Amino acid sequence: MVVVLQILFICSLSSWQYSNGAKILGIFSLPARSHYSLAEKLMKGFARVGHDITMVAPYPTENLPKNVTWEDIIVEGVVEKHKANMVGLMLKDSHRSAMEKLIIYQHTVLNHVNQTLFSFKVKALLSPTNKFDIVIIAMLYNEAHKYYAHYFECPLIVLGSMGATPFLNNIVSNPSPPSYVQYYLGAEDFSFDNFWHRFSNFFDYIFDFLVDYFYIRPVQNKLLQRAFPGAPPVDEIPTSLVFINSHESFMEPVPLVPNMIPIGGYHVEQPKQLPKDLKQFLDGATNGAIYFSMGSNLNVNQMEKKQIFFNVFGKLKEIRVLCKYADENFSNMSRNVLVKSWMPQNDILAHPNIKLFITHGGQLSTIESVYHAVPILAIPVFGDQFRNAKRAAKLGFGLEIGYNNERFNEETLLNYIEELLANPKYKENAKERSAIFHDRPLKPMENAVFWLEHVLRHKGADHLKVSGIDLPLYKYLMLDVVGSLILLILVFLYSVRLVFEMVMRLFTCSRKKEKEN
CATH class of the missing domain: 1.20.5 (Single alpha-helices involved in coiled-coils or other helix-helix interfaces)
Structure with a gap:
C-alpha cells in the first residue's frame, strides 16, 4: 500500500509540475523500422502525458494518440537508400569480424546523419523564434546530432536501442570491464573463465575505442562543421541522461552510472483484439501455433534459403504456423500455414495458443517474447541479433542457429522446433524471465516519463553525472x-x-x- 501511494505521489507531482507540457525535439535519423518504432513509441508516451512533440524522422507518424500536440518533420530520401543497401549488408554479416562490422555500420549511418544535418526542413527549425526545453536523439554513430541541444541551450537525452554499448558508455563515462562485459558485436559464447574469450573481448574494446576516438569522432566533427561552422566539438556537448532499451530479464546485468536509465520493454503495449482471420486461425490451433517473422528490415522472400522454412512448416501437420511473408499469394505453402505481409506481432504473441516464436533475434522481438513468456528459436542474421540469440539460449528460454551456419538445414531446423515444442523447460524458463521483466516498481514507460521530467525539473540533472566525464583520457585511465x-x-x-x-x-x-x- 505504501509503494502504491509513493507511485501515485510521484505521478501526481510530475503531472502537476508539467501540466502545461514541455516542448520536446526528437531527432531520429536512422531509417531502420525497428529503430524508428522505438523512437516513435517513446515520443508518443511523452505526448500522452501532455508534452509537445516535434519529431524529426524519415517516416510520418501513424495512429497518433488523441488530444496531443505533435509535429512531424520528415527527412526525405533516406528510406529508399537504406532499403537498397540493407539486404546485401545483412545477409553477409555473420561472416564479418566485430572490427569489420564496426567500420561498416558507422559508414552506413553517415549518410543518414548527413542528410539530417543538411535537410532544409530541419535547418528551418533553427530559428530564434523556436524554443525547446529538451532534445532527444537516438544514438548510433551520429554524435553530430547532439548539436541541436547546444543550439537550443537545453538538456540532451540520448536513446540507445541495444543496451549499454561503448558509444553510449563513452558519453557518460560508464565503466564496461572487458573481463565480464561482452562486446556488443561479439558473436561467440563468452565465458569470463576462458582466457581467449577475455583476450578477444579486450581486443574488441580496444579497437572500438581507437576507431571511436581517432576516426568516428573526427568524422562527426567534420560533418558538424560543414553544416554549422563554429559549432563546438561533439565531445564538449554534454549529455544529461541516457535511456537504454535494456533490462536484466533479457540482458546480462552490467554497471550503470546514475544517469544511464534502463527502460527496456517500454515499447510493448497492452495487446489488442486480433483481426478476425488471425483470431480464427489461432483459436482453432488446438495443438498449438508457431509465429514466424524475420523482422522489419529483412523480408523472407529476399532470403535464398526460404524454402527450408516452408518445407519444415509443411511437416508440422498438427501445428499451425503464422508466417510473415511479403507475397501473400505465394502458392507453395502447406495448408497449416497462414501467410500475411504484415502481422500485429505483439498481439499475436499474447495469444495463448502461440507455443513458439521463430525470429531473427532482434532486440524488440526478444523483449516481446520475454514479455509474453513465449520460447524462441533465434536465427540471427545481422548486428546484435547474434548476441541476443546466444543470450536466449544461455538463459534457457530458446535455442539459436545462425542463418549462415553450415548446420542450418531442414533436419536441424525441424529438430530444434520439435525440441522447443516438446521440452517444457523452455516454457518454464520463459515464464521465469517474464516474471522478472514485470517485477518492477514502475512500468518502463512510467519510468521514462519520471526521468524525463526529473531532468526538466532539475535543469539538466547535473547531480546524476559522474566526475569521470570531466577527466581527460589520461586521467580517466x-x-x-x-x-x-x-x-x-x-x-x-x-x-x-x-x-x-x-x-x-x-x-x-x-x-x-x-x-x-
Missing part, C-alpha cells in the same frame, strides 16, 4: 598514476643497482687491500 608508479619503480631499481655496485666496489677494494697486506 590513470595513465599519470601508472606512469608515476612505473617511474618510481625504475628509480628504485636503479638506486638499488647503484647501491649494489657501490657495495661491490667497496667489497672488491677491501679484498684487494687484504691480499696486498
Whole structure:
C-alpha cells in the first residue's frame, strides 16, 4: 500500500509540475523500422502525458494518440537508400569480424546523419523564434546530432536501442570491464573463465575505442562543421541522461552510472483484439501455433534459403504456423500455414495458443517474447541479433542457429522446433524471465516519463553525472598514476643497482687491500 501511494505521489507531482507540457525535439535519423518504432513509441508516451512533440524522422507518424500536440518533420530520401543497401549488408554479416562490422555500420549511418544535418526542413527549425526545453536523439554513430541541444541551450537525452554499448558508455563515462562485459558485436559464447574469450573481448574494446576516438569522432566533427561552422566539438556537448532499451530479464546485468536509465520493454503495449482471420486461425490451433517473422528490415522472400522454412512448416501437420511473408499469394505453402505481409506481432504473441516464436533475434522481438513468456528459436542474421540469440539460449528460454551456419538445414531446423515444442523447460524458463521483466516498481514507460521530467525539473540533472566525464583520457585511465608508479619503480631499481655496485666496489677494494697486506 505504501509503494502504491509513493507511485501515485510521484505521478501526481510530475503531472502537476508539467501540466502545461514541455516542448520536446526528437531527432531520429536512422531509417531502420525497428529503430524508428522505438523512437516513435517513446515520443508518443511523452505526448500522452501532455508534452509537445516535434519529431524529426524519415517516416510520418501513424495512429497518433488523441488530444496531443505533435509535429512531424520528415527527412526525405533516406528510406529508399537504406532499403537498397540493407539486404546485401545483412545477409553477409555473420561472416564479418566485430572490427569489420564496426567500420561498416558507422559508414552506413553517415549518410543518414548527413542528410539530417543538411535537410532544409530541419535547418528551418533553427530559428530564434523556436524554443525547446529538451532534445532527444537516438544514438548510433551520429554524435553530430547532439548539436541541436547546444543550439537550443537545453538538456540532451540520448536513446540507445541495444543496451549499454561503448558509444553510449563513452558519453557518460560508464565503466564496461572487458573481463565480464561482452562486446556488443561479439558473436561467440563468452565465458569470463576462458582466457581467449577475455583476450578477444579486450581486443574488441580496444579497437572500438581507437576507431571511436581517432576516426568516428573526427568524422562527426567534420560533418558538424560543414553544416554549422563554429559549432563546438561533439565531445564538449554534454549529455544529461541516457535511456537504454535494456533490462536484466533479457540482458546480462552490467554497471550503470546514475544517469544511464534502463527502460527496456517500454515499447510493448497492452495487446489488442486480433483481426478476425488471425483470431480464427489461432483459436482453432488446438495443438498449438508457431509465429514466424524475420523482422522489419529483412523480408523472407529476399532470403535464398526460404524454402527450408516452408518445407519444415509443411511437416508440422498438427501445428499451425503464422508466417510473415511479403507475397501473400505465394502458392507453395502447406495448408497449416497462414501467410500475411504484415502481422500485429505483439498481439499475436499474447495469444495463448502461440507455443513458439521463430525470429531473427532482434532486440524488440526478444523483449516481446520475454514479455509474453513465449520460447524462441533465434536465427540471427545481422548486428546484435547474434548476441541476443546466444543470450536466449544461455538463459534457457530458446535455442539459436545462425542463418549462415553450415548446420542450418531442414533436419536441424525441424529438430530444434520439435525440441522447443516438446521440452517444457523452455516454457518454464520463459515464464521465469517474464516474471522478472514485470517485477518492477514502475512500468518502463512510467519510468521514462519520471526521468524525463526529473531532468526538466532539475535543469539538466547535473547531480546524476559522474566526475569521470570531466577527466581527460589520461586521467580517466590513470595513465599519470601508472606512469608515476612505473617511474618510481625504475628509480628504485636503479638506486638499488647503484647501491649494489657501490657495495661491490667497496667489497672488491677491501679484498684487494687484504691480499696486498
